[in-house]
Amino acid sequence: MSFSARILDWYHDHKRALPWRETKNPYIIWLSEIILQQTRVEQGTPYFFKFVEEYPNVTKFAAAEQESILRLWQGLGYYSRARNMHKAAKQVVDLYDGIFPTHYKDLLSLPGVGEYTAAAIASFAENHAHAVLDGNVFRVLSRYFGIEEPINSTAGKKLFSKLADELLDRVHPGEYNQAMMDFGAMQCKPKNPDCSICPLQVDCVAYGKGLQAELPKKLKGKKSRNRYFHYFVLERDGEVMMSQRPEGDVWTNLFEFPMLETSEMQSHIELQASAAFRDTFGDAQLRPIVGMQKHVLSHQNIYASFYKLENIDTDIAKNSNWNYYLLENLDKLAKHKLISSFVERYF
């Protein structure tokens, strides 16, 4: 039996019932694919339902305020996905008359749609013959063929891409693509794959050599850097000061409290005496309310402290992009995890 026949056979018995598999609507498939980028199915599923309900078609998505989209995206991470989705939706309305494209090249031209997502939408919606290449497929191919070339090297990407295309079932591309991903997610798992009951066992190079734990190979990235964020809670009769993150850094456009960043750890005494603090807040009094907590991101460790600020100059907001918001309206603002969990606990 051929490779693809075995994969499809396995899929027939083990297929996951996922909500976005019940449609051929490319817009709905697009929603699910963007949400699931670098995101587990269990984490993304509730967001998928929220987005389908709030934006049932691409026209409504395009007409939405970006603030609303970001707010609905809150907590999912990689927020550029949400901003790119808004751009892509507008592009579909403007360039494709609101008809969501299904051809690979058209899909690739949409912001936030790369090779994986374009292949997924094209094959799932209309059975176009493009092989998907995600973390699952990399792992399955690397182990089955015993490929030691790192999956994130340039040579590796080329090699695996060619291989994936050669193996693609040209008669059932959509189903085959789904099957490969389910197989990687459920059977050929990163840790402790179930090789004893694997239909590919006899021909799997990694199994034969006992290399399952070594493959796939991956080039290691840079280590995380440490950053120290100091958040200031400025409250006045039912309102609190909020600020928006700048572009070019983590959490672009999301709301948070006014803050100062230091490159080293600092006590609240040192902070209060620092030039940076006095430049902005003058003689205001700093009172710690939540001690330093570590927030881990992909490429940085953020150590965040929260302080209450008292006796501040009433004109402090004049020269900045800060604004007071009613506490009851905080829920409407898109906030990153550090701030949303603080707001839940504190207010």
Added chain:
DNA sequence: AACTCGGGGTC
């Protein structure tokens, strides 16, 4: 080719 962009789960 290297870096950056989140948050959460698993081992």
Added chain:
DNA sequence: GACCCAGAGTT
């Protein structure tokens, strides 16, 4: 603590 997740965009 290290690695991974239905990756993509920028430099």
